[in-house]
Amino acid sequence: MSKNILELHDVSMIYGPVKALQNITLSVQQGEWLAIMGSSGSGKTTMMNIVGCMNKATHGVVVLDGEKISRLNAKDLTAIRRDKIGLIFQQFHLISYLTAVENVMIAQYYHSLADEKEALEALERVGLGHRARHLPRQLSGGEQQRLCIARALINHPKLILADEPTGNLDEANQETVMNIFHQLHAQGSTIIVVTHSPEVAAHARRVVHLEYGRMIRDEVNVECPAA
Amino acid sequence: MFFRIIRGAVTRQKQKLLMMACTMALGISLATAMLNVMLDVGDKVNQELKTYGANIMVEPRGASILSDLYGVQEGAGVADKFLLEDELPKIKTIFWAFNIVDFTPYLDVRAGVNGSEHQVTLLGTWFAKHLDIPTGESIDTGINNLKAWWEIRGDRSSQGKWLSDDDETGVMAGAAFAARNALKVGDVIKVAVTDAGGRERAADLTIRSIYHAGDAEDEGLLAPLAVVQRLSGLENKIRRIEVSALTTPENDLARRAAQNPHSLSRHEWEIWYCTAYVSAIAYQIDEVLTDSRAKPVLQVAASEGAILEKTQLLMLLLTILSLACSALAISNLVTANVMERSTEIGLIKALGASDGQISLLVLTEMLIATIIGGIIGYFAGIGLAQVIGQSVFGSAVDIKGLVIPIIAILVLLVTIGGSLPAIRLLLRLRPTEVLHGR
Numbered sequence: 001m002s003k004n005i006l007e008l009h010d011v012s013m014i015y016g017p018v019k020a021l022q023n024i025t026l027s028v029q030q031g032e033w034l035a036i037m038g039s040s041g042s043g044k045t046t047m048m049n050i051v052g053c054m055n056k057a058t059h060g061v062v063v064l065d066g067e068k069i070s071r072l073n074a075k076d077l078t079a080i081r082r083d084k085i086g087l088i089f090q091q092f093h094l095i096s097y098l099t100a101v102e103n104v105m106i107a108q109y110y111h112s113l114a115d116e117k118e119a120l121e122a123l124e125r126v127g128l129g130h131r132a133r134h135l136p137r138q139l140s141g142g143e144q145q146r147l148c149i150a151r152a153l154i155n156h157p158k159l160i161l162a163d164e165p166t167g168n169l170d171e172a173n174q175e176t177v178m179n180i181f182h183q184l185h186a187q188g189s190t191i192i193v194v195t196h197s198p199e200v201a202a203h204a205r206r207v208v209h210l211e212y213g214r215m216i217r218d219e220v221n222v223e224c225p226a227a
Numbered sequence: 228m229f230f231r232i233i234r235g236a237v238t239r240q241k242q243k244l245l246m247m248a249c250t251m252a253l254g255i256s257l258a259t260a261m262l263n264v265m266l267d268v269g270d271k272v273n274q275e276l277k278t279y280g281a282n283i284m285v286e287p288r289g290a291s292i293l294s295d296l297y298g299v300q301e302g303a304g305v306a307d308k309f310l311l312e313d314e315l316p317k318i319k320t321i322f323w324a325f326n327i328v329d330f331t332p333y334l335d336v337r338a339g340v341n342g343s344e345h346q347v348t349l350l351g352t353w354f355a356k357h358l359d360i361p362t363g364e365s366i367d368t369g370i371n372n373l374k375a376w377w378e379i380r381g382d383r384s385s386q387g388k389w390l391s392d393d394d395e396t397g398v399m400a401g402a403a404f405a406a407r408n409a410l411k412v413g414d415v416i417k418v419a420v421t422d423a424g425g426r427e428r429a430a431d432l433t434i435r436s437i438y439h440a441g442d443a444e445d446e447g448l449l450a451p452l453a454v455v456q457r458l459s460g461l462e463n464k465i466r467r468i469e470v471s472a473l474t475t476p477e478n479d480l481a482r483r484a485a486q487n488p489h490s491l492s493r494h495e496w497e498i499w500y501c502t503a504y505v506s507a508i509a510y511q512i513d514e515v516l517t518d519s520r521a522k523p524v525l526q527v528a529a530s531e532g533a534i535l536e537k538t539q540l541l542m543l544l545l546t547i548l549s550l551a552c553s554a555l556a557i558s559n560l561v562t563a564n565v566m567e568r569s570t571e572i573g574l575i576k577a578l579g580a581s582d583g584q585i586s587l588l589v590l591t592e593m594l595i596a597t598i599i600g601g602i603i604g605y606f607a608g609i610g611l612a613q614v615i616g617q618s619v620f621g622s623a624v625d626i627k628g629l630v631i632p633i634i635a636i637l638v639l640l641v642t643i644g645g646s647l648p649a650i651r652l653l654l655r656l657r658p659t660e661v662l663h664g665r
Binding site for chain 1: 228229231232235236238239570571573574575576577578579580581582584657658659662
């Protein structure tokens, strides 16, 4: 049996009168592909921020790769995020004045050492080898998202966290990105995708539904094969 | 990678960084100009004030003591005390010899003119005496430099010139004396002086020019020292010396030393002796002239110090103000820049950059702009200093090497000081606030 890469025990996030997350208990196994679904305001981004070490839960315990992260300070959370998590954003968030390969290398630089050869290989894996010297503005939306995925993968994270990864893409690019996710899943990567799209969630083996900060359903997608 | 990020950021933000460089250049140019002028202003102000006369008076020791204690200005014990003319070149051999700008001896005697019973003061002095100093140098010194503000009137031939030191038949008449006696340039007067032995010696002297000093000296006559010595039988003797020296403004140490140099510790004494305080220069003159007492002319020395201190304070305030303005302007520019780049900074934080790494990144970008601005400002400041020097003092300002490290430190301080609010903002920035776009 695979070990749990992520465990949430009774996690809540309360901003004054607003209960963004309430008593979430969840575990994710290594190599699992999980989709967190919910409408706007359901708490899925809050959950992503907690799991992604960008925010701390007000209550409960979060364990990532065997390490309790719920009470770590900002500096330690930064280190955990840098070493264990690959982030993919809906708006791509690429640095406009750096080329594609440099945008990948910047993640290496803040992790350990920038290695251009390895960064080029990461771009090859997402089909962007020929666009390595282009600036983000010279790439299409799909290419920018693939670049974002290459950046997230470069440090071999334990967990890939994707926030609405296809939210800004057309159908063809959406398919390309999902194919990359399938490849990663097949290679054993643990993926958590936050989405409001049933089509994107349908690619995941397991889907967690949130509503008003509560987890209302945790279901296994039987049509989707396990890795 | 760090330099790739910096290069990209600098290239992308050319205009903003140019604005920062210009802001720094403006502040630093003013600071450079003010610091250079401030460090050179002591000499400049001293030079200016030298045109208003001597700042050290040397008298025979005995006469000086009587004058100090009892206010006695003439009679036995004062009138019969003299300094020696042939010792005068020694003044230019003291430790601060190069600070001695001018000096001139005086020998004043009472003289009858054209048989009148009313006696006037006949003052013998050097006009522009050429001296060969024991050190091998030579100088021209005398009253014509020391009393540059005196107004000299002459006829067409003399055209209001000072006398020559080797003019044995010439004399200059004070304006008040000439007016009372209806004398004019070219008139010959009979000047009679009674020497120490009671013997009257007389000479016919031609009035070469008439001087207006604006004080009691307008009531007398002025002649070459050698002529007065010969008439009075006081060869090689002088009554007093006026010395004009470049000095450092007095401070507590100098004031204590002026009271009593022996009250200083050995270390204090060395500092005082090796600093161009007027009291130290006076002390050193005492050391080389026999039985002399050199005293600072405190009014002039005090004015120099006061003017200098106020001028330097004004310049220091201008420097501080200009740099404070630069720091404020840079602070606004950097803060606006950080706010504009919040998503990029949030992303870098999300990728795992520490606060220190991000601060270093932003500070390096700022430093590139401000160092370029600082270099431009430094050279502009040198030009500005020369403009100030020429327009205020009529001469170039010496560029001090000391200003360069000061400016480098100021650039660093202004950049860091100006960046602090932005860095504070940057450290508070949370990736979650800027990355989700909703």
